[in-house]
Amino acid sequence: xxxxxxxxxxxxxxxxxxxxxxxxxxxxxxxxxxxxxxxxxxxxxxxxxxxxxxxxxxxxxxxxxxxxxxxxxxxxxxxxxxxxxxxxxxxxxxxxxxxxxxxxxxxxxxxxxxxxxxxxxxxxxxxxxxxxxxxxxxxxxxxxxxxxxxxxxxxxxxxxxxxxxxxxxxxxxxxxxxxxxxxxxxxxxxxxxxxxxxxxxxxxxxxxxxxxxxxxxxxxxxxxxxxxxxxxxxxxxxxxxxxxxxxxxxxxxxxxxxxxxxxxxxxxxxxxxxxxxxxxxxxxxxxxx
Numbered sequence: 001x002x003x004x005x006x007x008x009x010x011x012x013x014x015x016x017x018x019x020x021x022x023x024x025x026x027x028x029x030x031x032x033x034x035x036x037x038x039x040x041x042x043x044x045x046x047x048x049x050x051x052x053x054x055x056x057x058x059x060x061x062x063x064x065x066x067x068x069x070x071x072x073x074x075x076x077x078x079x080x081x082x083x084x085x086x087x088x089x090x091x092x093x094x095x096x097x098x099x100x101x102x103x104x105x106x107x108x109x110x111x112x113x114x115x116x117x118x119x120x121x122x123x124x125x126x127x128x129x130x131x132x133x134x135x136x137x138x139x140x141x142x143x144x145x146x147x148x149x150x151x152x153x154x155x156x157x158x159x160x161x162x163x164x165x166x167x168x169x170x171x172x173x174x175x176x177x178x179x180x181x182x183x184x185x186x187x188x189x190x191x192x193x194x195x196x197x198x199x200x201x202x203x204x205x206x207x208x209x210x211x212x213x214x215x216x217x218x219x220x221x222x223x224x225x226x227x228x229x230x231x232x233x234x235x236x237x238x239x240x241x242x243x244x245x246x247x248x249x250x251x252x253x254x255x256x257x258x259x260x261x262x263x264x265x266x267x268x269x270x271x272x273x274x275x276x277x278x279x280x281x282x283x284x285x286x287x288x289x
Contacts, residue, residue, distance in 0.1 A: 042264065046070070046257035053253055069258040073245070079259050081234060082241030086220060087266075089154050089237060093219045094212050096155070097162040101211055102204060104163070105170035106196055110182070120171065126164035135228060142229060153229040154237070158219040166211040173207035174200075209274040216270050220263075238263050 045053070046069055047062040057063065073079045107113075108120050138157055139148075147153045177200065185195050226237045236244070242259040245251070 039264070039268075042257060042260055046254060046261045048254045048257070050251075050253055066254060069252075069254045070262075072252075073255050073258045073262070078233070079238070079241055079262060082236055082238045083262060085151075085235055086238040086263075089151055089158070090216055090219045092151070092155050093158040093162065094215050097159045097166060097215050098208055098211060100159070101163060101166035101170050102201065102208065103196075105167050105174055106200060108167075109171055109174040110179075110200075120167070123164055123167050126161070127168070131161060132224065135224065138225070139228060148229055149232045149235060151235070154219075154222075154225055157225055158215075158222065162211075162215045162218065165214060169211055169214075170204070170207050173204065177203055213270060213274055217267065220267065 041059065044060070044062060045058070047065045047067070048057070049066060049069075052063060104119075104123070108116050134157070142148050142153050142156075147156075181199055181203075182195050185199050190198070221239060222237075223239045223243070226240045227243070230236055230240065238259075242256060242263060245256050245259060
């Protein structure tokens with residue numbers, strides 16, 4: 001009897017333990033479907049024409065898979081040119097901002113100089129500046145420097161606005177790295193540049209990945225500066241190019257959906273490639289906090 005009672009108690013306990021986990025997985029599954037469904041809908045939407053979209057099949061599977069929407073966008077829509085412009089601007093922005101962020105954060109945290117805290121405060125004040133409030137001053141400055149309708153008219157503002165958040169993340173991550181690693185390298189005869197390049201920089205990969213993702217999203221999806229500072233057709237970025245696909249006489253919504261899919265794919269690739277480093281950065285920040 002005792003054995004039977006013990007087995008019954010164990011079964012009840014196992015049921016109690018499994019029930020919350022089942023509910024948790026059910027909730028996470030529903031949440032995942034809600035998050036992924038817009039991407040699936042956009043993918044299906046890109047293969048339809050206006051007749052099918054407005055006839056009541058905007059949410060379902062296409063009756064005819066029209067690959068011609070992608071061909072139209074890439075050829076007559078100049079999306080290939082817009083895509084290349086976005087890649088150039090975003091890649092240069094990420095490289096330049098990452099170099100400035102890592103070196104600035106290292107000098108603030110590790111080097112001893114009087115104005116280090118004031119310099120950090122000055123950079124972090126940029127988080128309080130609304131990006132929309134800088135549109136007119138930036139336009140006047142870029143016009144006086146003859147930089148309008150150039151890649152620099154977008155790269156320079158993107159780099160500047162990436163610095164405050166990037167330095168904030170990098171400083172917090174650098175403080176979690178023990179100084180003993182650098183001190184031992186210094187005793188072995190390494191200079192400050194070798195210590196930064198060979199010791200510190202490899203340890204900053206999670207933080208660099210986090211900064212790169214935030215910088216990529218902010219510059220890749222930016223529309224206001226790109227629409228204001230660039231008027232030349234061969235220099236427009238992808239966001240402005242997709243917006244220009246809607247015509248005054250009529251809009252081919254399937255082609256716009258194809259352009260949005262092309263714009264979304266690089267974002268997904270960047271996240272999948274850097275997601276592990278991003279998780280490591282978040283875990284390190286959580287442990288430190």
